[in-house]
Amino acid sequence: MSAHDELTAFAQAVAGTARREWGDATAAESGDLEKLWQAGAGQGWFELGAAQALDAALAATRELGRVACPLPVLDGFVAERLLPDVSAVESGRMRIVVATTADGDEIGYAEAATAATHVLVVPPAGGTAELREIGEVRERPGLAAPAWSRVTLGATVDTIDIDPARADEAVLLLRLGLAARTLAAAERAHEMAVEHSKTRHQFGRPIGSFGAVQQRIASCQIDISAGNLLIAAAVAEWTDCAAGWTASAEIAVAHVRAVAPRVQLGAQHTLAAIGYFEEHEAPWLFRRVHADVTRLRDYPRATGEFVDVLVETGASLPSPNAGETGEAFRAEVRELFAKYEDRFSRSSMAVDKELIAAVADRGWLGFAWPEEFGGRGAGLAEQVVLNEETAYSGAPISKALGAVMLLGNSILQHGSQEQKDKFLPLIRRGELSFCLGYSEPEAGSDLASLKTRAVRDGDDWVIDGQKLWTTGGHSSDWVWLAVRTDPEATPRHAGITVFLVPMDTPGITVQQHRALSGEISCTVFYDSVRVPDSARVGEINGGWKVITSALAGERITMGNIAAALHRQLDDLLGVVRADIDGTVGPRGSARRARLGEIAVGIQATRALVSAAIGATGGGGRLEAPMAGVLGGETAEAFGAAALEILGPQGALETVPGYDTAFEYGLRLSVMYVVGGGTNDIQRGLIARGLGLPR
Known part of the structure; x- marks a missing residue:
């Protein structure tokens, strides 16, 4: 056993x-x-x-x-x-x-x-x-x-x-035990609420089909899942006698202290009157959760709360271990990035061709591909490390990595030999400049309902329609374009085909829009755009498989938001430590507590990301959207908190004396909760993953 x-x-x-x-x-x-x-x-x-x-x-x-x-x-x-x-x-x-x-x-x-x-x-x-x-x-x-x-x-x-x-270990163990018990009580109430939402009918429908109930249940599930992962991480580090176990334990406790009461209250709201009377378990779990959270104050650490240690000792968040191979590769990546650090920017989406060439020369673009296509079969750990370090440092190579994840892997699986011979070498050299032609006026998060049409005409296809929010469309050479080739197909996603089209093809018109973050995203019009059948990637009407293969690369890149937030946190701590009293104030102050909240939120996001990346088969169906939701909302919370902590200097393009741009992070954060499917849609996916009806 x-x-x-x-x-x-x-x-x-x-x-x-x-x-x-x-x-x-x-x-x-x-x-x-x-x-x-x-x-x-x-x-x-x-x-x-x-x-x-x-x-x-x-x-x-x-x-x-x-x-x-x-x-x-x-x-x-x-x-x-x-x-x-x-x-x-x-x-x-x-x-x-x-x-x-x-x-x-x-x-x-x-x-x-x-x-x-x-x-x-x-x-x-x-x-x-x-x-x-x-x-x-x-x-x-x-x-x-x-x-x-x-x-x-x-x-x-x-x-x-x-x-x-x-003595400190004893206190921490007591706190961790109380947190584990508290979260388990709230989780039990949540489980009853989920089951109740499937069977309780109002207005002729199960209440679990109501959007408000689905959103609440999904939010509670995110809080519970992150809490259990954080507790498990603390236990693993204690068992391994890891020096960082104390930080992991305090993060877990802080997370549970914040989320357990709202999970319990969320369950009470869903259970409604049935959970208000003492014949039901919910009132007694309610008492347990709220009393336990209050009692955490009976076990104070001599060193203060986690945020006090973070601010006063120069500590950072505990980092997940990528294993021997992953950590050895991390050292290589950091060594290379250090040579180009003066070119990095955390306030723009720049491209540095010299650094991209250096990365390509080392074979890191497409290094997970088979040898016959120029790769070396690199493992998951190395892929994740490269993306994390890129996001953390602000290295201007993210578009080249995106070409590998979103296009290269799909071409490997679905492309013709001609396409592999033409595009894979470009991607390995970091020279394929592309944009995504997915979203439309009536097909944002619901990609299966796209209407841009491609009609067969001999050996060609003629494309008509409009795409929205095509980031980088004004400067890209190619568009990875999803169109409808069979409007009568059922289910809806069955009639979609993918094409890789040059952006200078006659009939393509680009209208630029400046986003809140400052990046350029475009509306692209396709008016009788004629492309050869050789531009088609995959089978006719088989585009959904091509798209999902491309999106599978998000498993590798989903840690990018968490890594970028980790860097922002370290930057903010650098500013805070230079003037602790002037920025976060004494222990127990509201601003210091706010800093602790966002630090815990970032670590909770990292825990969900690690779980999603490590999931096999369909195991990530809940972890991936949960990580996405929490990451986006933590980014928004971080941006607001940074301005709250730093005051007016935090709203400047760079904080005086520091190469940091917190206001840019706030502006960019909105993209994290709307790009690739809004958080409301993601919560719906989580709710259905828990068995709630549509």
Whole structure:
């Protein structure tokens, strides 16, 4: 059995025990916590700290969150790592809750204290930890169910000297456990809302077919998926003893703290009245989520919040590891880019022919192609690294990479031998200047409804119609053009054919438009444009396969937005650190918190991108649109936040004293949420991927 299968089996066993000894979330007020504690101890739940099995401890915690149960598995995990003798903890004879602060001899907001026997008080900055008996327990009714308690501490059983690093780890583990439980509770409510939306009918239709419900459910799914990925990344780094695990853990906690309440509220909105009454699980999950988020404040880190560490220590976001081959190639790319860095720009879509030639000379354009077509079969990691480094640095080679992804790969699969011989060498040299002829006045996100026609005339085709938003159409040599060749075909996408047409062909007229970002995008008119059949790529009426092959390249490039945002964040941190008090203010200030929000949003986007890139087969059907939605909206949020943090200087073309252009990023961000299908459309795809009806 694989490690993944073992973990799944363990989680299922925890879920079964919790249902038997506790019940579902409606048992929050009446469940027997001490009975479940003893059952869990009998099954080894409190031996996981000694085994260093954080993944299993969090798996158990998630299952408990789904039934709104506050059994403190992570408290036991931490206690095992700190106490010299853990046998009583493992057996359940000593039932410990951990606190990081005490008001004299009292703990003000203890959880599960009615079933506990001891409190372990751990100072967040290190020092002497105390294991103390529990004296009086007074319940404090309120939002939490079971209720929190005020605990009077009894006799000291043991004291343990803990250095700052171990104390900080203990606090972080408690925070991560609380975040995992919180997100699991919200996810359970979300799952019920999804199922309810498929069966609940209003106005003669399932409510899941309503646009507002689909948009809300998709947004919640994005938040949940990113949260689970961030938690998994933190666990993996802790298990590998990676130095960056603390940052990953804090990012996961910050993300969950922000999203869990809105996921829960989103579920309540979808469930409506049925989820408002306490016979249903939702009200008890609501209590669990909001109480847990509030309780995170009970576990403060001595170093401050993640944003404080980010601002005050020179840290950046943790980077995903591309493996030995990928990281070795990253070093090569950075070495080359460093030689041309003075030519780079992060405020324009420039092209540098000399750098493109240098990249081509190294064989990096089309290097994933088979050897017979000039490639070397480079793997996914190298392709992703090249695109990420290009986006992060602002290297002016993105159009050449786009030719590989959008045209080259499709020509390899669908092009004629003549087309391969003609165009693949141009693409490998970075010399194919192209634009995309996809969008039309009535066919933006809905590409299958395009109307530009191509009619066969002997050995030629005659094209008539209009294309919109053809970026770079004024300066391109070729257009990758999708047209309708069979207006009667069903389904709609069945009658589309792709042509690769020279832009100087008679009958093509280009009208330029300047976009908000400053780039030129065009309306292109096709009036009786005659092209030979040799310009056709793929089969007649088989263009949809050609288009989807081209779009498959987005798997490689989807990380570009996240990489560009990462660079903008590093640039912003550079400005902030030069004048911390003047830009973000003291710890806890609104501007500093805003900076933390966007940093977490960028890392959440990177997590979804990594999941989408790593998905096989159809596994990326949800991750890819989720990454796109979150990336675009994070870009917009970043641009607005940068101006909010920097004030008027952030609205200048470049911040005085820095080669940074935050206002350009804000202007460009709108393109990320409308290009290639608006975020509303992408959320619809996510909703249907979850099984909601059209």
